[in-house]
Amino acid sequence: MTQQENTPLLDVRSVTMAFGGIVAVRDLSFTVTKGEILALMGPNGAGKTTTFNLIAGALLPTSGQIFFDGRDITQTKPDARCKAGIARTFQITQPFDELTVVENVMVATMPYHSSMSQMRKDARRYVQMVGLAERADVMAKGLSTGQRKRLELARAMATRPKLLLMDEVTGGVDQKSIPGLLDLVKSLRDEGQTLIIIEHNMRVINELSDRAIFMNRGARMVEGTPHEVAGHPQVVDLYLGEGGGHA
């Protein structure tokens, strides 16, 4: 392997994020290599969303460093991180409700094209990819939760990210839409997309991820294959303690 192949795409080094007295992320270190799918797991308040905010640049860490593609991005602004190749989806989707599905995706394709027609053509390709072709010209506010999740994925993908952060892609989605969303993420994986997913659903984690990190109280508690993590006594204890509802 060359030096470049050895370099992780993302390298989070001893990152801590404190909000006053609350330490949301505590001395967290992990790496993600190109093409890998990492799942972040953990009970409510474990620090998963804060970790996404730190990677995407919505928050600057109290201490520690974050490297992306070999560059120190610890102090880099969110839009520059997006340009560098980091995109994210949110647990609660945030499309522009008064724009159509295609127009929402066009916003993300803007940096790549000089004409509206090119933007529209490119956006339609992503809309089709996520299975929303029939809803392409509908206002975003008319979409179901599952369709909004698909739109959000299309918008994130259209920025052509090197790293895609996906917050609970199946969360709040009706049961019958879940297989389609999983297939979509699997097709991204098959194309070599590097992903970090926040997920509670163990079935989804097993099907999608190569590796999982279980966080608790801001720190990494267990790391391993999804199978190893799910079977770890501390993880079993915590989930059973929560009523086992997420497993």
Ligand SMILES: Nc1ncnc2c1ncn2[C@@H]1O[C@H](COP(=O)(O)OP(=O)(O)OP(=O)(O)O)[C@@H](O)[C@H]1O
């Ligand atoms: N802006 C903030 N100000 C103060 N405290 C915060 C802030 N953001 C997060 N926290 C706290 O940090 C801790 C970690 O929260 P975080 O949202 O990262 O957890 P999570 O693992 O994503 O939880 P969930 O599964 O419920 O989304 C929680 O105690 C939360 O209340």
